[in-house]
Amino acid sequence: MTTPDPSAGRAAPADGRGTLHEVVVVGGGAGGLELVTRLGNRLGRRGRARVTLVEKTRAHFWKPHLHEIAAGSMDLASYETNYLAQSHWHGFQYRIGEMTGLERKARRICVAPFVDEDGDQVTPARTFRYDTLVIAVGSLTHDFGVPGVAQYAFRLETPSEADRFHRRLVNTYIRAQAQAAPLQPGQLQVVLIGAGATGVELAAELNRTTRTLVSYGLDRIDPDKDIRLVLLEASPRILPALPERLAKAATRLLEQLGVQVRTSSRVQEVLPDGVRLVNGEVIRAELVVWAAGIKAPEFLRDLDGLEVNAINQLVVTPTLQTTRDPNVFAIGDCAACSWIGAQPPQTVPPRAQAAHQQASHMVGQVERILKGRPLRPWRYRDFGSLVSLGQYSTVGNLMGSLVGGNLWIEGYFAWLMYVSLYKLHELALHGFWKVALDTLARMITRRTEPHVKLH
Numbered sequence: 001m002t003t004p005d006p007s008a009g010r011a012a013p014a015d016g017r018g019t020l021h022e023v024v025v026v027g028g029g030a031g032g033l034e035l036v037t038r039l040g041n042r043l044g045r046r047g048r049a050r051v052t053l054v055e056k057t058r059a060h061f062w063k064p065h066l067h068e069i070a071a072g073s074m075d076l077a078s079y080e081t082n083y084l085a086q087s088h089w090h091g092f093q094y095r096i097g098e099m100t101g102l103e104r105k106a107r108r109i110c111v112a113p114f115v116d117e118d119g120d121q122v123t124p125a126r127t128f129r130y131d132t133l134v135i136a137v138g139s140l141t142h143d144f145g146v147p148g149v150a151q152y153a154f155r156l157e158t159p160s161e162a163d164r165f166h167r168r169l170v171n172t173y174i175r176a177q178a179q180a181a182p183l184q185p186g187q188l189q190v191v192l193i194g195a196g197a198t199g200v201e202l203a204a205e206l207n208r209t210t211r212t213l214v215s216y217g218l219d220r221i222d223p224d225k226d227i228r229l230v231l232l233e234a235s236p237r238i239l240p241a242l243p244e245r246l247a248k249a250a251t252r253l254l255e256q257l258g259v260q261v262r263t264s265s266r267v268q269e270v271l272p273d274g275v276r277l278v279n280g281e282v283i284r285a286e287l288v289v290w291a292a293g294i295k296a297p298e299f300l301r302d303l304d305g306l307e308v309n310a311i312n313q314l315v316v317t318p319t320l321q322t323t324r325d326p327n328v329f330a331i332g333d334c335a336a337c338s339w340i341g342a343q344p345p346q347t348v349p350p351r352a353q354a355a356h357q358q359a360s361h362m363v364g365q366v367e368r369i370l371k372g373r374p375l376r377p378w379r380y381r382d383f384g385s386l387v388s389l390g391q392y393s394t395v396g397n398l399m400g401s402l403v404g405g406n407l408w409i410e411g412y413f414a415w416l417m418y419v420s421l422y423k424l425h426e427l428a429l430h431g432f433w434k435v436a437l438d439t440l441a442r443m444i445t446r447r448t449e450p451h452v453k454l455h
Contacts, residue, residue: 193289
């Protein structure tokens with residue numbers, strides 16, 4: 001049985017003229033948190049609307065950086081944003097819990113009880129009323145029904161999963177250092193399945209951090225002879241969704257680092273100690289990471305009749321409204337939005353820049369709703385693709401509207417552009433001065449700490 005939330009379900013006065021417009025955003029990822037922060041600043045603080053974020057975790061972390069948590073090159077505590085504190089500073093409400101259903105006629109979402117890590121219930125099942133609902137729950141890893149993925153592979157969908165992988169990695173190396181017996185085949189081998197941006201960036205980052213880890217006194221391990229990183233991709237080339245020139249440059253750099261890149265290699269099964277390919281070959285490995293595709297969360301598939309596609313994404317119109325309910329919007333990876341003007345016709349790719357642009361557009365959409373004005377269509381502006389290979393290089397292409405075509409970039413300038421993507425996200429959440437001071441503090445701290453997290 002669900003109960004209405006006592007604060008989010010009760011209307012509040014608005015300048016004596018009625019009740020506040022209830023804006024509920026589900027999902028505190030890159031797009032969702034940027035949206036509620038800006039809506040809270042513009043509308044919540046001024047009493048023009050009540051803005052509520054419903055999110056199942058306590059803190060936000062920018063998902064494109066998860067590979068750095070997994071590799072141990074980034075400290076999670078220094079880069080996460082606490083939702084409760086963010087809501088206090090920026091004029092919106094934060095309610096913890098996972099959305100499980102939707103009652104469109106009553107304009108309510110259903111939220112499951114929140115249970116902590118000790119199994120104790122913190123909040124009961126609740127419902128939240130809305131006038132405008134924005135679903136921004138992101139995406140999950142798609143296992144395509146391959147046996148063994150859920151049991152034996154890491155999927156790096158959350159900061160806790162990435163941190164768990166890193167702890168297993170460190171323990172694997174410490175165990176190898178302490179054991180009396182010789183290393184077994186595959187003992188220090190990591191197999192990465194899926195050579196999209198996540199898999200490629202993780203391979204490069206792991207190549208650096210594993211060697212750094214060994215340098216901290218693990219002298220029985222020869223990094224050149226004992227450590228192996230294998231990157232598997234079912235397509236004929238890595239980075240299949242990005243320009244071929246970028247893929248070739250990334251392949252060349254990975255091979256120079258000693259990463260074994262294997263394309264046209266489809267996985268049949270993930271085993272407790274490795275993977276089996278469709279041709280019958282078995283690759284032994286201590287750790288396996290699955291990063292082969294995405295899909296939206298399963299609960300969206302049956303959300304009171306809303307239209308979804310084959311990977312559970314909510315189908316939306318150019319105004320970002322769902323096709324069967326104008327009061328329900330979707331943004332980010334969980335939304336299937338047509339790319340206006342793209343040839344051939346396609347949907348907008350699941351990228352952080354798309355979520356950032358949609359969040360910015362939704363701020364204006366909500367303000368138009370409050371003023372009774374027509375909504376405007378959203379047009380995706382593709383600023384190009386960047387892939388970071390850690391300290392070794394960053395490669396990419398920018399959609400060079402200023403120069404009349406694509407602008408190919410590589411090296412330090414490309415790295416600066418890659419970093420700027422995250423800085424834009426931080427600026428949207430915290431403003432210039434907090435971002436500037438935090439950046440300076442991190443630069444100072446990095447000089448006094450190990451370059452790889454050791455626990």
